Amino acid sequence: MADVFQLLAEPSRRHLLEALREGEQSVNDLVVRTRMTQPSVSKQLRILRDSGMVSLRPVGRQHLYSIQGRSLREASEWLSYYEQFWQEGLDRMDEALQRPPRARTRRKA
Amino acid sequence: MADVFQLLAEPSRRHLLEALREGEQSVNDLVVRTRMTQPSVSKQLRILRDSGMVSLRPVGRQHLYSIQGRSLREASEWLSYYEQFWQEGLDRMDEALQRPPRARTRRKA
């Protein structure tokens, strides 16, 4: 597993991925949305691209980036081994509740 | 809020969590399993504990650690927003695109 978590550890890179959730975007789009400087965006995109987490489609003088899910899937699979640990916790807390889980502490990353 | 992904970025901490998947373990157990030095194990456990990712139960002169799933759940939820990106290509998605994930559906343990 080419350190997926290391990539996700950086808030700036997560911000980029969050912006890219809304679809393919140019570098400048990402600069505006994330309020990072352009070189920083390019630098982090380069890292994300080298690791296969985003892909690049050149259109004219723009570079359109989009998410490539494969690496993220690996991270998700690693985490899936731990589902029991937070479900145990919920079960204990909910105890008698057989209802499907209501949104408890919903929060965004 | 401590950065979950930052915690998971460190291989040594992931190794500890992987070892703890098999259940509560003493520090020395973890030293043996991970082949780290004892101070390193203690140091990383301290970090994991401060962030609520593991919990400590003292028994005699031993400290038994176990996984606390809440933080990991947050990471998993963040990733769940990207499921659509690795599901693309596996099969055609309906126009009903995956919307913001609700609490992950309960899985058989």
Place this chain on the structure above:
DNA sequence: GCCACACATACCTAAATGGATATATGTCTG
């Protein structure tokens, strides 16, 4: 009380890296 055991912390050093500024590469328009 003393000593061995189990673990935690203090301190230091070396390596990694994010962000900023400056500059280079590449592409479009006229």
Place this chain on the structure above:
DNA sequence: CAGACATATATCCATTTAGGTATGTGTGGC
């Protein structure tokens, strides 16, 4: 082709931090 525009890279710097060694704290047995 010049010049604007879009993005990439180069370089420097400051911060973070993992890991090692030495030592501190706490517990149990005799």
